[in-house]
Amino acid sequence: MDDKTRFLIVSLEGESFAIPITSLLEITVPRNIQKDQKLSEIFEGKFDYRGKLIPVVNLKKVLKLPGNPGSGLIVVKSSKGVLGLLVDTAKELLETSQKPLPMPRGVLNPSLNYYAGILRNREDLVVLLNEDGLLP
Amino acid sequence: MTNNYLLFRVAERLLGVKLQGAIEILPWRRSRPVPLAYSYIEGIMEYRGAIYPVFHLAQVLGLSRTGPIGFTAYAPGGDELRKGQSIILLEESGKPFGITVDSVVKMARFEDPQDPPADSKGIDMKLVKGIQFDDDQEITLLSFERLFHAG
Numbered sequence: 001m002d003d004k005t006r007f008l009i010v011s012l013e014g015e016s017f018a019i020p021i022t023s024l025l026e027i028t029v030p031r032n033i034q035k036d037q038k039l040s041e042i043f044e045g046k047f048d049y050r051g052k053l054i055p056v057v058n059l060k061k062v063l064k065l066p067g068n069p070g071s072g073l074i075v076v077k078s079s080k081g082v083l084g085l086l087v088d089t090a091k092e093l094l095e096t097s098q099k100p101l102p103m104p105r106g107v108l109n110p111s112l113n114y115y116a117g118i119l120r121n122r123e124d125l126v127v128l129l130n131e132d133g134l135l136p
Numbered sequence: 137m138t139n140n141y142l143l144f145r146v147a148e149r150l151l152g153v154k155l156q157g158a159i160e161i162l163p164w165r166r167s168r169p170v171p172l173a174y175s176y177i178e179g180i181m182e183y184r185g186a187i188y189p190v191f192h193l194a195q196v197l198g199l200s201r202t203g204p205i206g207f208t209a210y211a212p213g214g215d216e217l218r219k220g221q222s223i224i225l226l227e228e229s230g231k232p233f234g235i236t237v238d239s240v241v242k243m244a245r246f247e248d249p250q251d252p253p254a255d256s257k258g259i260d261m262k263l264v265k266g267i268q269f270d271d272d273q274e275i276t277l278l279s280f281e282r283l284f285h286a287g
Contacts, residue, residue: 063171104189106284125168
C-alpha cells in the first residue's frame with residue numbers, strides 16, 4: 001500500500017517550508033513581473049502564467065520576514081485561485097508517509113491560518129504552508 | 137503538601153517549578169523559528185518524536201528583553217550569547233512545552249504555597265504561585281497552567 005505524500009520544500013530566510021505537490025503547478029523564476037499599484041503590498045505584481053495574468057505574492061511580506069522578495073517563483077492552485085509565490089529557493093521534493101503534526105498550541109494566534117502543520121525532514125522541522133490561507 | 141521543585145535562574149531571579157511527570161533538561165539549542173509567532177516564542181523543537189513550543193521565559197514573565205528572539209535572533213554570533221543556558225522540557229495538562237532559562241540550580245523540597253504573594257516584584261502575576269525561601273534566598277514558585285492563554 002502506497003500512502004506516501006509528496007511535498008515541495010522551499011526556503012525562506014534559511015528556514016524550510018513545504019507545499020503539497022497536489023497544489024503545485026510550476027517551479028520557475030520571477031521574470032516580467034508587471035507591477036500593479038492597485039494591489040496591496042503583499043503582492044509584487046502580476047505574472048503571465050500560460051496566457052493568464054496571475055497575482056505574485058511576496059511570501060516574506062505575508063509572513064513578516066525580512067529580506068528581499070526571493071529569486072524563485074512557485075505557481076500553486078489555491079481556494080483563492082492560481083497564485084505565484086516568491087521564495088528564496090525551491091530546495092527538494094520530500095516523499096513521506098508522515099502525517100503533518102499540528103502546530104503546538106500557544107505558538108501563535110489560533111486565528112492565523114497560514115500553516116497546515118509540521119513535517120520532519122532529517123534534522124529539520126519544516127512548516128507546511130496552507131496555500132488556501134495565505135491571502136486575506 | 138510537600139513537593140519537589142526544580143530551581144533555576146532567569147534574569148538574576150531565582151525561580152522554581154513543581155516537578156510533575158517527566159522532565160528533561162537540555163543545553164540550550166536553537167529552536168526552529170515560526171514566522172508570526174508570539175514575541176516570547178523562540179520557536180518549536182522536536183524531542184523524542186514530540187513537537188515542543190519553546191517559550192523564552194524571561195520575556196513570558198516580563199523580566200527582561202534580552203534582544204530579539206525567533207527569526208531575527210540569529211544574527212551571526214547571536215547563538216554564542218545563549219551558550220550555557222538551558223531548555224527545560226515540561227508538561228502542563230498533557231501539553232509538552234519548553235522554557236529557556238539562564239541556568240538550572242538544583243532540586244529542593246517545599247511546602248506547596250497556599251496563596252500568591254501580594255507583590256511578585258515585576259513578574260507577571262498570572263504565572264506566580266507563591267514565594268518560598270531557601271538559605272535566605274527568595275524563590276518565586278511558578279505555575280504554567282495559564283502559559284497557553286496568550287495575552
